[in-house]
Amino acid sequence: MFVRIVKMSFEPSKIDAFLSFFETKKKLIRGFEGCEFLELYRDKTHPNIFFTYSYWNAEADLENYRNSDLFKNVWATTKKSFNDKPEAWSVDKLVSLI
Template identity: 65%
Template sequence: MFVRIVKMSFHEDKVAAFLENFHEVKQHIRNYPGNRFLELYRDKDNPSVFFTYSYWENESDLESYRQSELFKEVWAFTKKLFNDKPQAWSVDKLVTLE
């Protein structure tokens, strides 16, 4: 399992549209084969910056999602709202403390 973190920065007047769309598609993303966890975070200092944090069984599951019609539709809508290039990281979780 690995973690995917995506940072997205939006035009201030587009944040509401992003949030509305995210709430419409979040269960579809979360239920995509191989997805085990999905969260959305908002930056404390800049309310136009968001991060998605997701767990995937393996890289091929994420790649399958990225090639899916669901991703293509979500990304086509979302990328029009950006005010900066998104950034993404795929990382391995090494330690969890509970």
């Protein structure tokens, strides 16, 4: 399992539209084969910056999602609201204390 972290910065006037759109797609993303976890975070200091954290069983699962019609629709809609280049990381979880 690995974690995908995506940082997105939005035009302030487009944040509500993004949040509404995410609400309609979050269960589809989380339900995609290989996705085990999905969360959306908002930066406390810069409220126009958001992060998604998703856990994937294998890199192939993430690639299948990234090549899917679902991702293409989500990304095409979401990126129209960006005010800065998004950043993404794929990381291995080494320790988790719950």
